[in-house]
Amino acid sequence: MDDYLGYNKPEYKRTRKLAIFEGSLFNMAFLVTQGFIVTGLALEYGASEMLIAIIGVLPTLAQLVQLLAPFVMKFFKDRKKAMLFSALIGRIPLAFIPVTLALGIKSQSLLLILLSSVAFGNSLxxxxxxxxxxxxxxxxKTGKYFGRRNLILSLSTMxxxxxxxxxxxxxxxxLGFVIVTSMASVFAVITIVLLKSHYAPPVKTFGQGRVFKEVxxxxxxxxxxxxAVVWNFAITISGPFYAxxxxxxxxxxxxxxxxxxIVASLASMMMYVVWGKISDQIGHQSVAExxxxxxxxxxLMWIFVTxxxxxxxxxVDAVVTGIVWSAINLCIFTMMMGMIRGQSVESYVAVQAFLNGIGALGGSLLGGVVASYLKGKSITIFGIDFYGIQVIFLLGSFFRxxxxxxxxxxxTTKIKTVPQVFFNVMSTVGRRMATRPYEFPMLQLRPKKRRPEDEPLKLDLPASLEDTSDIEENTSEEPKDGADQKKRSDS
Structure with a gap:
């Protein structure tokens, strides 16, 4: 019976639903560790430009520890137990941030330790x-599911x-950061409970000796x-310095x-639906490209943001960000999942994440060094102020x-590219508009006027015989027998 149900097993359906709910709450908690919020938090702790660069890329840098995933898996011999252990490491330390702020303990080293624990644990x-x-x-249905899930995650962000x-x-x-991080801590604790309710099918564990050889x-x-290495190197060079x-x-x-x-989230929400549908049809790599x-x-555009x-x-940046990053966030992951299906997922993900972390480490160090050197420098050209930090955006675009x-x-499977799909759709719409009158001629006809039921039938008679007074007199009642006989005799 279980084999017949396949992916429609009740525990599978429940896990898929819980994953959406848990992801939304985790997204609301994790938001305080990225973007302009974590940049403001770091400034509140008095962090330097180099430390801001490292903190900004910690989620990517933390992927280095995923190489330990096979060891953790081998120790617990169960994916769910390993996941819950990692969640405790990655989500409980978030609660110490509002405590340290409330007590006035503003050490940038302490902030780095707490955020590193959050990033490393959640990476596992x-x-x-x-x-x-x-x-x-x-x-x-991978693209469709993750498209819907990311849509709801974008809604939670918005x-x-x-x-x-x-x-x-x-x-x-x-005070503002104490309140915000306290809220995030509550969300993080709830996600641990939700992860505990996930169903994890049994899986074979792999030893550390097979990891690199297999991958x-x-x-x-x-x-x-x-x-993946070059991409993570590229995005971490400039990533922390937009905010x-x-x-x-x-x-x-x-x-x-x-x-x-919010604008970026709205654009992402709309595009996740689009990408989720077409990526399963034209190939996840096409959308990722x-x-x-x-x-x-x-x-490259950020060079001119003054x-x-x-x-x-x-x-413009907000709208385009929602469009292109929804494609990246959805399809780079689903593309990878399609390539490793049937393989040792833990081994492949661990090696990929480890190399991502190496790329992120190199990018963050380079970005931090360049930012420290260009700090405070600016130039005015034709009345427009350019800042030295914008050189990092040019460098990042080159590596991207x-x-x-x-x-x-x-x-991987690539049936069509996104531009090809766009032009095919526009061409089809254009031809359809041009041929619509011929495809649907009934739309060009006026509706006929309905003849009243009591209107007598009009006959094509000579003018001398068009006297219908006798018919009109008898439409409301049936003729008498004497009148009928008289008419017949006259005729």
Whole structure:
């Protein structure tokens, strides 16, 4: 019976639903450790530019520890237990941030330790969670499911970001961050309970000796790993400094940043539905390539984001960010899951995450060094103020384009590219509009006027015989027998 049900088993369905709910709450908790909120938090702790660069890429840098996933798995001999242990390491320390702020303990080293524990623990959670979800989701519906899940996650971001920003603007200084991080801590604790309710199908464990040998023996996945390393190197060079540029150089308020975040979330919500549907049809790699190229152009645009152009370019950035990063967040992950299906998921994810962490470490160190050197430097050209920190955006766009070229070499199923789909749709719509009158001629006809039921039938008679008075007199009642006989005799 279980084999017949397949992916429709009740425990599989429940796990898929719980994963959406847990992801939404975790997203609201994890939001305080990234973006403009963690940048403001780091500034509150008095962090330097180099430390801001490291803190900003901790979630990616923490993937280095995923190489330990096979050891943790071997120790617990159960994915669910390993996931819960990692969740305790990654989510409980978040509660210490508001405590240290309330007590006035503002040490940047302490903040780095707490955020590192959060990042490292949750990185391990992601490994075991991805392994479990790979077994409970139908491979043919992967894009559709994660598209819907990411849509709801974007909705949670859109709802909580304005609240966080309002609190930070309303309560300046440490108090605002105490309230925000306390809320995030409550969300994080609830997610641990939800993870405990996940169902994890039994799986074979693999020893550490097989990890690199198995993964690097897969030539197709080796090409993907080259892309992943360069991509993570590229995004961590400039990633932490977008929020820094907005807060320090452009002097933008948290409220305005939250509005832009909402715009990006709305765009993501709409596009997750689109990407989720078409990625299963044209190939996940096709959508990922479109997103990476778009993110490259977006990074290049930030060279021109200045106090004079911010009012125009920041809304553009928010919309384009929602479009291209929804494609990246959805399809790079689903593309990888498709490549390793049927393999040792823990081993593949661990090696991929480890190499991602190496790329992120190199990118963050390079970005931090460049930012420290360019700090405070600016130049005015034709009345427009440019800041030294914007050189990092140019550097980041160069490496993003390099990653795009490497992604195109990865060999997965690609039926069509996104531009081809777009032009095919536009061509079809154009032809349909031109031929619609011929395809649907009935739409061009006027509806006939309905003849009243009591209207007598009009005959094509000579004018001399068109006297119908006798007919009209008898329409309301039946003729008498004497009248009928008279008419017959007259005729």
């Amino acid at each position: 959670v992601g490994t075991f969670w991805a392994s479990i979800m790979g077994d409970v989701i139908d491979p043919e 709802l909580i970001t304005p609240l966080y920003s309002f609190i930070l603007d309303r309560y300046t200084g440490s 690097f023996g897969n030539l197709r996945f080796r090409q993907y790993l080259k892309f 820094y540029h907005q807060l320090v150089n452009l002097e933008i308020s948290y409220s305005y940043l939250s509005v832009m975040s 479109f997103g990476v190229l778009g993110a490259t152009i977006l990074a 106090p004079q152009t911010a009012a125009i370019l920041l809304p 384009f390099t990653a795009f070229l490497l992604l195109k070499r990865v060999q």
